[in-house]
Amino acid sequence: MVVGTAMAARGGGTLTSVEQDVPWCAELWTQVEAVGSDVDAELAPVTPRLGWSPIGLHHRYEVHDLLTRRGPFDLVVVDAPQYWFGRGGALPTVRPHLTDGALVVLDDAARKGERWALYRWLRTYPGLELLAYDASFGGRGVALLRWNGPADEAHRFSLLGLVSSVTDRLYSVLRRALV
Numbered sequence: 001m002v003v004g005t006a007m008a009a010r011g012g013g014t015l016t017s018v019e020q021d022v023p024w025c026a027e028l029w030t031q032v033e034a035v036g037s038d039v040d041a042e043l044a045p046v047t048p049r050l051g052w053s054p055i056g057l058h059h060r061y062e063v064h065d066l067l068t069r070r071g072p073f074d075l076v077v078v079d080a081p082q083y084w085f086g087r088g089g090a091l092p093t094v095r096p097h098l099t100d101g102a103l104v105v106l107d108d109a110a111r112k113g114e115r116w117a118l119y120r121w122l123r124t125y126p127g128l129e130l131l132a133y134d135a136s137f138g139g140r141g142v143a144l145l146r147w148n149g150p151a152d153e154a155h156r157f158s159l160l161g162l163v164s165s166v167t168d169r170l171y172s173v174l175r176r177a178l179v
Contacts, residue, residue, distance in 0.1 A: 078107060109142050
């Protein structure tokens, strides 16, 4: 894996991966483990659960203890499941564990669900800043954000987040029922 190799070349570091589908990343994770002891790597299997946060209804990742133990984090790459699970729950899960100035990369940011997640994050967390957005990157887009605040910075309740999350879920259920 490029990240593990780059970390080893720079003297090591800590790499934590929260994974909903472990078999999907098994080959890449084998490469991470092959990097050696310079990189403290841990793969944490999770099952997303429907929950609530300031951004509204979304799937949560119950990994607070892991993130407390492994964090704080200065770089987070969000490449969570799309569609029903969505990526919206990734930031509320990791935000309390971010360092001031941490970078957040949202993969596939040009997809509709990811654009909604990005919009809800920016509306809800005043310490979050969009640094770059490229809808054509890799064919599905990418967004680069920076967290400019302490981990415990107050957040705003997003009524738009509530309404959009409920309508997104309803649309998803209806789409599946009609197929």
